[in-house]
Amino acid sequence: MKDDYLRIRMSKRRMDKLRLYCSWRDKTLTNVIEDLIDSLPVPEKETVTESAHNSASFQQEPEVRST
Numbered sequence: 001m002k003d004d005y006l007r008i009r010m011s012k013r014r015m016d017k018l019r020l021y022c023s024w025r026d027k028t029l030t031n032v033i034e035d036l037i038d039s040l041p042v043p044e045k046e047t048v049t050e051s052a053h054n055s056a057s058f059q060q061e062p063e064v065r066s067t
Helices: 012-025 029-039 045-058
Strands: none
16 A cells, blocks of 8 residues: 655656656556656665765854854
């Protein structure tokens, strides 16, 4: 049973392109997006931890210097 949903905003051009692709492949939008997600590589645990650490450093407040 599917109980999560995804809502995204995109340009009309991209949406039209996605719909055209779905029609061409005779698939639903959901099927195409699920296939794309399933095709993504699963990162190794230490890569995920390292990536989270690196992105956290960008979220720090900038240093304020007085002049």
